[in-house]
Amino acid sequence: MRQKMNESAEPIPEKVEFTPIGYVENDYLEPGHNEEIYGKVSKIILRKDLEDGLYRVDELEKLYILFYFSKSKGYKLIHRRHYDGEMSGVFASRSPFRPNGIGLTIVEFLKVEGNVLYVKGLDAINGTPVLDIKPYIKKLEEKTEESKD
Template identity: 30%
Template sequence: MPPLCESCFDHVDKLNQQVSVMRKEIKNLRQMLENAVKSHRKYMTSLLSAVSNVSQGDNQPPYQQQSLSEKTEMAPNVSLEQGTIQTVPIGYIRSCFSAKNGTPRQPTVCGHSRATLCIQPSVFNNPDQALMGLEQFSHVWVIFLFHKNGHLSYKPKVKPPRLNGQRVGLYSTRTPHRPNALGLTLARVDKIVGDTVHLSGIDMIDGTPVLDIKPYISDYDSPLSRPGAEPYQMDVGQLETAAAPQDES
């Protein structure tokens, strides 16, 4: 093999310089893209809040209405004060249940059911950091959306299956058909691997959007741990079964 000439070395050096410049450009483009995504998300949140406030203000007298620019500036604070927020799923359930039919009405019905929740990188740049310390708890509250309701209608009184046709108030039941289709499940934490929580004893179907998770703390969440409660210890599964009626559809 003939030795490389001096011009070949020069050519290699130029290529290395070009590669270095390209890497810097790619890094800059990535940073610009991340900043653009953050700005777009912030703008859309403000815009949706402003539109919501405008629709609410249409029913007010003219002297009580504000200009769109004023509402846009005040949108985030006003929306929170009025109870209007834009929900963003922190992740989606990957469950052993693929459809509503066959999914247990309550997590205690099927303690061996399994699911995973992977925290979305769009919520946190380092989602695994948001889960630090959660492994110290045996259970978590999972707040989710009933995304398979099929319709958004709801009534003040319903017929839960457990009462054999008797009508009761919606808020004395766990029907998924509610003004705000929010669900709440107490699930066991099996393990946490990176940005993923492995759960068991769940009643959510595959693809369920999760809005939040909170640790179960018996000192705060269990009525039996409060002053004056009877000196009787009950585990999480027994407490949920005793204190909560079965979910209704």
């Protein structure tokens, strides 16, 4: 992408760099669509230096986990999407083969032990780098719905 100027007079960065905050530990060793994964428990092993960032995460029922599709190389702009078998653009799908391979899943919080977070329903394989954890709060998510009219 060419550097573009906008009104805030800062160029759009060519590259953005992140450092994983931890990684996934579970018994999914190979990628694949598998409905049973939504019932499985995964551990997120957080970097020790970030452990304090989990304070009060135990008060939440659900979390967003953002992770990196480290096994998915390249992308297709148009492909057959999994959930309904229709052709669609990559931005109208959850394909792991996307320009920026960021995965996003809502999981159920189970427990925290030190720097280890236990969650249910994470569809990421063992060893997946985790980029961020955010609260999923239904009331806040629905804000857009309320303002719809």
